Structures are given as C-alpha cells and as structure tokens.
Amino acid sequence: MQGLPVILDVDTGVDDACALMVAALHPGLDLKAVTCVGGNAPLDDVVRNTLTVLGLLEVRDVPVGVGAARPLLEEPVDARHVHGSDGMADLGLPAPLLEPDGRTAVEVLRDTVATTADAGTPPTLLPLAPMTNIALFARLHPEVFARLGQVVFMGGGAEISNATAAAEFNVFHDPEAAAIVLDACATHEVPVTMYGLDVFYAPRVSDAQAERLRGIDTAAAQLAAALVSFHARRFDADGATIGDAGAVTMLVCPKAVRTERLPVRVELTGSFTRGRTIVDRRDWTGDLAHDPHGLAPAQVDVALEADGPLLVDTWLRAIGGDAW
Numbered sequence: 001m002q003g004l005p006v007i008l009d010v011d012t013g014v015d016d017a018c019a020l021m022v023a024a025l026h027p028g029l030d031l032k033a034v035t036c037v038g039g040n041a042p043l044d045d046v047v048r049n050t051l052t053v054l055g056l057l058e059v060r061d062v063p064v065g066v067g068a069a070r071p072l073l074e075e076p077v078d079a080r081h082v083h084g085s086d087g088m089a090d091l092g093l094p095a096p097l098l099e100p101d102g103r104t105a106v107e108v109l110r111d112t113v114a115t116t117a118d119a120g121t122p123p124t125l126l127p128l129a130p131m132t133n134i135a136l137f138a139r140l141h142p143e144v145f146a147r148l149g150q151v152v153f154m155g156g157g158a159e160i161s162n163a164t165a166a167a168e169f170n171v172f173h174d175p176e177a178a179a180i181v182l183d184a185c186a187t188h189e190v191p192v193t194m195y196g197l198d199v200f201y202a203p204r205v206s207d208a209q210a211e212r213l214r215g216i217d218t219a220a221a222q223l224a225a226a227l228v229s230f231h232a233r234r235f236d237a238d239g240a241t242i243g244d245a246g247a248v249t250m251l252v253c254p255k256a257v258r259t260e261r262l263p264v265r266v267e268l269t270g271s272f273t274r275g276r277t278i279v280d281r282r283d284w285t286g287d288l289a290h291d292p293h294g295l296a297p298a299q300v301d302v303a304l305e306a307d308g309p310l311l312v313d314t315w316l317r318a319i320g321g322d323a324w
Contacts, residue, residue, distance in 0.1 A: 003030040004124060004251060005116045005149075007109065009067075011039025011129035012049040014083045014227045015243025018315070019128055020053045021220055022245050024062070026318040028252035032123055033112040035065040035105035039129040039173055040079045041087025043069040049088040051096035056219040060098065063112070067105025067133035071174035079169060082234070089230035091223075109137045110144050122149030124251065127181070128244040130170050131155070135177035138184035146188035151181065154247045156264070156277030157197035158302055167275030168197050171266060175275040179266040182298035193301040194264060195247035196277065199257060202308030203246045206239040207232060209316060216323040224319045246311050250303075253314045258305040263296035 006029050010016040023031045034054070036046045047066055054062060070076040084090040101108055109125075116123040125148050127134050134153075138145045155170035155178060163172040171178045185192040205213075205228045213225035231240030242249075250257045263280040267273045279302055280295065282288060288295065317324050 003028045005030045005032050005121055006124045006126055006248070006251065007033045007035070007112055009035045009037060009125070009127040009129055009133050010050060011037050011041065011046050012053065013040035013046070013087060013244070014089055014231055015241070015245055016040065016128055017049065017053045017088055017227055018224065018242045018245035019248045020050065021057065021224060022315050022318045023248050024054065024057050024059045025220060026252055029248070031059070031062050032116055033063045033065065033108050035067050035108055035133050037067045037105065037129050037133045038069045038076050039170065040083050042076070042078060045087040047100055048096060049086070051098040051100065052088070052093050053223070055096045055098045056223055063101040063103070063108050064098070065103055065105035065108030066100050068136065071130060071132055072135065072176045074174065077173060084230065089227050091226055105133045106137045106140055109133065110141045113144050113147055117147040122147055124149050125151050126248060127151065127153040127155070128247060130173035131177040131181045132174045135180035138181055142184065142188065145184055146190065148190045150191040150193065151185055152193040152195060152247055152251065153181070154195050154200070154244045156194050158279040158281070158304060160197035161276070162197060164272070164275065166273040168277070171277055172275035175266050175268050179268060182264060182266065182300070186297040186299070191301070192298065193259060193303065194277065195250060195303045199303045199306035200243055200246065201241050202306040203242050203249070203311035203315065204239050204308060205242060205312055205316070210239060213316070213320060216320050218321065218323070220319050221323070242312065242315055245315055246306065249311045249315045253310060256307040256310040257303050259301040259303050261299055262302050264298050264300040264302065265296040
C-alpha cells in the first residue's frame with residue numbers, strides 16, 4: 001500500500017535533515033515535494049542542504065521548490081549558532097548533484113496539492129520552518145490550500161519558548177505568516193496540529209544509539225549519526241533531540257503524542273511577547289464571557305505530551321532499515 005502523501009516545508013537545519021530522512025524512508029509515508037524557506041540558515045544554504053540530504057538518499061523524483069528568503073515583514077535572522085555555520089553541522093559534505101525545481105515554492109505547493117488531491121488522497125502539509133511560504137500559498141491560491149488533508153506544523157509552544165522568553169523560533173521568525181496560516185486553516189476548515197516545544201525535546205537519540213547507527217553502512221545511517229553527534233557535542237549532552245523529525249514521525253505513530261484541541265492565536269504586537277502562540281486552556285465560561293477578544297477562530301490540536309522513546313524507535317527503524 002502507498003503511504004500517506006506528505007509535503008515538507010523546511011529550513012534545513014540539522015533536525016530538518018532528520019525529518020527529510022524519515023519522510024523519504026518510512027514506508028508509511030509518501031514524500032511528494034519539499035519546499036525551502038530561509039530560517040535556520042540563509043535560503044541558499046537551506047536549498048543546498050536539502051538537495052544534499054535527498055541526493056545522499058538517492059531520492060531524485062521529489063521536486064524541491066525554492067521559496068522565501070526572508071519573513072513577510074521582519075529582517076531575517078538565523079540559527080547557525082545551533083546548526084553550524086553551513087546550517088547542517090559543518091560536515092563538509094560534497095556539493096549536491098541534484099537541482100531545485102524550476103518552479104517557485106508556492107507553485108510547487110499549488111501543483112502538488114492539486115495533483116495529489118485529484119488522485120484521491122489530500123496531502124498532509126508539514127511546515128517545519130517559518131511559515132512564510134505557506135502563508136503566501138494560502139493567500140495566492142486559497143482554493144488549492146482548502147484541498148489539504150491537514151497541516152501539521154513544528155512551531156510555537158503552550159508553555160515553553162526558546163527564541164525569546166515568550167516565543168519559539170519558527171513562529172518568532174515570521175509571526176505574521178503563522179497567523180495567516182492559522183487563519184486560513186480556520187477559514188477553509190483544514191485540520192491543524194501544532195507540534196511545539198512542549199514535545200519537541202522529548203524524542204532524544206542517545207550517544208549509544210548514534211554509535212549503533214554509525215555501524216550501519218548506509219548513507220542515511222551515517223548522516224543521521226553525524227547529525228546527532230554534532231548536536232550532542234554542541235550542547236554537551238548525551239545524544240540529541242531529533243526535533244522537527246518528531247512531527248513527521250508522529251504521523252506514523254500517532255499514539256506517541258497526546259493532543260488537545262484548543263484555540264490558538266499568534267501575538268503580533270507585544271514588545272516582549274511578539275511571536276508567542278497564545279494557547280487558550282481556560283474552561284470556565286465566566287472568564288470566556290468577559291474576554292473582549294473572544295475565542296480564537298483557529299482550533300488547533302496542540303501536542304502536549306509525547307512518548308519520546310517510541311518516536312525515537314520509530315525514527316531509528318526508518319533510518320537504519322533492516323540493519324537496525
């Protein structure tokens with residue numbers, strides 16, 4: 001049987017690379033397209049890193065669309081202090097032989113969503129980066145956006161933040177884009193799941209597991225081991241989280257994550273809270289009745305707890321294959 005059709009929007013990124021690998025290798029998933037956006041690294045680095053990963057996996061039939069180099073309004077920032085100067089662990093990998101698609105990211109999204117939905121299974125869109133490309137897609141082609149099966153984005157947090165004391169990096173990088181996407185999901189009744197920082201750190205690959213991967217003679221296992229080891233060294237820890245890859249792995253292991261449907265807004269104006277995902281967990285109608293803002297239109301399945309070891313085991317089996 002063919003796997004669930006998925007489209008990844010990435011800013012590759014160590015953990016985006018881990019996500020690309022499981023999306024390409026897990027038999028339960030059918031990777032239809034990848035789009036690139038500036039975020040963890042500048043756009044040129046993101047495109048190179050994405051093509052490098054797909055090339056190492058010998059995935060040559062998946063279009064890679066080049067998208068936005070900067071947020072809708074803000075000046076771009078990056079996270080090379082986390083991901084290395086090249087955005088992908090400074091591994092010194094050779095330049096990719098693959099080329100990006102001639103279409104823009106928005107055009108790739110439009111065409112892939114329409115074609116996949118026409119084939120009978122609306123695709124799942126996974127924004128694992130600032131949602132600039134997705135916001136542009138939603139505004140330019142709303143009738144095609146409405147044909148998505150679901151949106152599962154890595155971003156935000158109900159209780160945890162990282163880029164600032166209030167906001168997670170992906171949403172902080174382009175909060176207007178995140179707000180537009182949530183609004184579009186509400187308008188077009190596209191189901192949306194937020195895989196945020198509350199669960200992001202739960203799936204961790206240990207040093208021992210990385211060493212076991214290193215002993216498997218495949219490009220995927222070798223790359224995965226190198227990426228995990230890089231983050232373990234950078235943060236002086238035993239192993240590392242697979243980060244964005246958890247949001248992809250969750251699709252084939254839904255019992256590993258507990259979600260709760262809650263209203264979510266994105267803060268756009270606060271001096272210290274800009275980019276925060278406001279997750280409304282109130283249950284008393286008295287408070288709700290006196291709130292001048294009312295409930296947020298976007299009802300989001302917010303990931304609140306995750307079985308990290310189960311997600312990691314699923315990811316490792318996809319990466320390691322029969323040798324794992």
